[in-house]
Amino acid sequence: MLKVLKEDIDTIFEQDPAARNYFEVILTYSGLHAIWAHRIAHGLYKRRLFFLARAISQISRFFTGVEIHPGAKIGHRFFIDHGMGVVIGETCEIGDNVTVFQGVTLGGTGKEKGKRHPTIKDHALIATGAKVLGSITVGAYSKVGAGSVVLKDVPDHSTVVGIPGKVVIKNGSKIDKDLNHSDLPDPVADRFKELEEELKNLRNEVQQLRKGTSEHGDKVVQYANEAKRNV
Known part of the structure; x- marks a missing residue:
């Protein structure tokens, strides 16, 4: 558990140039607080303590502005930048080294049962205000541009922009982690x-x-x- 907590903190230093020291990060980063609260809530959820898990998630939402359902599965080194307005649904699955910005929604499209939220693979990046809806998959190393609405699967090493989201393939090559919001296709x-x-x-x-x-x-x-x- 301590190793995972340290990973979460180190990820912030890697991704956010504004992070200055451990004291500041631990006390002031709402995205980090939301992730830690979710790890506790998810542990209770797996033990079928649903009410207590949901109560913790709602308290976390009140203080951080980030709503993560306790049923969501989140991998290592998950980074929420700023965090306000982020919503992550119950059956959402997030891989390792994933980054999301403020206002992102990983949600469903209706009242269907079963897997109804997105799967985000390793090293993906979801930019500000993007909406990824339904039981779809965003591939590894892929990026979703700011304000996009994604309703279909995204291949690995791809960029999605627009409403509805359109995929722009980068010749099958690896895409850098950084996302230049002013230079999106x-x-x-x-x-x-x-x-x-x-x-x-x-x-x-x-x-x-x-x-x-x-x-x-x-x-x-x-x-x-x-x-x-x-x-």
């Missing part, structure tokens, strides 16, 4: 650029046709005038 904007290029090409073709028609018309008039003169 935008499939909607890319499609608009393609349409603009097609429209430009069509305009050029129309102009060429008009020019050809005009030249052809001039020749017809010229031939007609010459025929009149010959007559």
Whole structure:
């Protein structure tokens, strides 16, 4: 248990450049408090002490702004950056070295039974305000862009952006842990650029046709005038 607690603290120093010392991290990081409370609640949940587990999770939610259902399975070195507004559902499964930012929801899509929340594999990153909904899988080393809504499986080593989320494959290569929020691919904007290029090409073709028609018309008039003169 002490080893796991130290892992949680060391992860913050690795991921957050604002972390200065152990004293500050232990006392002021709400994401860390939420994770520790969840580890206790999850232990009680596995022992079928459901009410006590849920009570601890709700107390943690009140103080940290992070709601993690005690049934959720969370791996090692899980990092919640800032944390406010994060929601993690009951059947959610999170691997090792996963990072989520504030406002993230790992939720369900309805009242179905069984596995109804996402599975987040190792080294994945879920950016600010993203929503990952349903019994889907976000692959290892994949990233979900800020504000995205993901409703389908995400392959390993991929980036998802947009509403609904669109997958941009990075040539099957490993994606860096850092996520540059200002440099995310935008499939909607890319499609608009393609349409603009097609429209430009069509305009050029129309102009060429008009020019050809005009030249052809001039020749017809010229031939007609010459025929009149010959007559």
